[in-house]
Amino acid sequence: MKNSIRKYRFLQNEMTQQILAEKTGVTRQTIIAIEKGSFNPSVKLALKIARILGVSVEQLFTLDLHD
């Protein structure tokens, strides 16, 4: 699964991973893992991130060809 969190973070006044982590109630390591694609967030966390970044979940996360 690919994601565009990094892109939308920068579009949101260059929001840092730390701020996004604090707003979503997770650790910065979790945000890093999600951005790297090594951890798939739950629907709840994905919705939270999408709401904070002002986009839809579909804009943030897209399935890979092999998914």
Next chain:
Amino acid sequence: MKKLMNVLKSLWLLVVVLIVMLAAGVPLWILIPILIILLAVPLLREFNPRSDLDERQLYISRLTSHVSLYVMNGLILFVLIREYFSHNQQPPSYWYMILLIPLVLKFMMSLFENYSPVLAAQWIGGFFASVWLLFVLLSHGFSLTNLMESVPFLLILVSVLLIRKRPLIAGFAFLILAAGLLIFFRAWLSMDVYVRLLMYTLLPMPLLICGVALIWHHKKERKEQ
């Protein structure tokens, strides 16, 4: 707060290792309460509904526990095999208890977490009925004693067949069977405490859990209707 938790976790592990290293020189009346308190601390955290861990950390925590369980099983198997070959006799019964109880618990919890109580109880009931029949056949063959000892098997089998249509009756039947087995193990069989614990976990406990789950399921279904 999160940094403090990490420091506390490292400190906890350090104290546990230290206590284990010093165990030989510490009197038992000091050692045992300290170990109980130390090992109970991580358990308390599991019961805290407001966990300090986020979903990825919880995932990591569960994954590491899962891997640790299998490492522990590997170590127990290693000890069992080594003991067997070095002394050429069956290892003490507590090794079997330590090996099997966590595995039975994991198996049952996975079933109830993955499937409905009805399906889980059917599987567990069917499994234990088969184990009982196999045990009786292997120990006595086809004889009168065998017929007498097959009664619990028949009762479990009837309860399993009743699960879908009469979950409440099946639930109570499981509870009665579990209570009967508890009394049987306690009153008629003279077993070592470790073997007794193992037997309780292998037979009455799964039936007890199935019984409670089926009664709970029936109550919930009636409430929804």
